Amino acid sequence: MRILVVGATGLVGQQVLTQAQADPRISHITVLARKPLASTGKLQCHSVDFDQLPDDAQLWQCDAVICTLGSTLKTAGSREMFYRIDHDYPLAVARHAQQYGGRCYVLNSAMGADVNSRFFYNRVKGELERDLQALSFASVTLVRPGLIAGQRTEFRLGERSMQLLLTILAPVLPRRWRCNPADNIARALLDAAVRAEPGVHEVSSETLS
Template identity: 65%
Template sequence: MRVLLVGATGLVGRHVLAQALADPRVAAVIAPVRRHLPAHPKLQSPQVDFDRLPGDAPWWRVDAVICTLGTTIRKAGSQAVFYRVDHDYPLGVARQAQAHGARAFALNSALGADPASRVFYNRVKGELERDLSALGFESLTFVRPGLIGGTRDEFRLGERVAGVVLGALGPLLPPRWRINPALRIAAALLDAAIHARPGVHVVGSERLAEAV
């Protein structure tokens, strides 16, 4: 099968890319990026501007989409830019891929995603889930991790502190509040894309929790 991966340079996206390239069930990975990725026989990484996605590119023709695209308000600089990256970009990709025949979509969302939430981050994630659901994919999966475990290219103080605290308290916490390793999140996303189970599915943080 052919898989479109957006967000391939992020923490979870890098693991999805590595797993997909190593999986014999995946014939090709298309990973649109702002800068080219290292070459691989199964990888195509077209350079794109997510504000101006090409509507007629042949690489849109895929079987499934995995979206790990996202930023932080601090990095984005404003709520408006954050919304564009975490909501508008994934939704735009979904529409284009579906128009070209994609049947399945797997989203790296977040614990607490809710369009009615008072927390801006959770509300944006919830609105994206709602708007993706309205598109009518044959298979749609929302993977909702809590704190993601792994090493990022960028330093995030809040995540680092939370990781230390939750790591120490892990055995005492309910599974849904434990650290979710990026490897497990990536595996859940890839599994959802490959199997394309009909309907809408949610993979909660308790199913992604680090073993203790």
């Protein structure tokens, strides 16, 4: 099958690429990224402007989209920019993919995603989930991890400290509050894309630890 991946330079996205390249079920991987990446084997990378996505039918033809796009308020620099990266870009990708025949969309969302949340981050994630479902893909899977465990290229002190604390407390914590390894999340995303089960499905943090 052919998959299209956005957010491939992030912690989870890198794991998705690694696993997809080794997966015999995947015949072709298209990556859309702001920064150019090397194409190799069944991996074809394209540098794009997410504010002006190209209308190239060959670029968008895929069996499933896996989206791991996401930022932080600190990295984005403002709420407006965060909303654009975490809501508008994934939704624009979905619309383009659907326009050219895409039937499955798999999103790396977040535990606590809720349109009515008082927390901005969770509210944005909830709005994206809602708006994706309104597009009527044949298959939508919302993967909702908690704190993601893994080695990031950028250092996040608060996240690193929380990850250490949750790792120490893991034996006594409920499964939903434990760290979710990036490779587990990537595997859930990839499996959901391959299965492409009809309807809307959720993968909770409990199953990812």
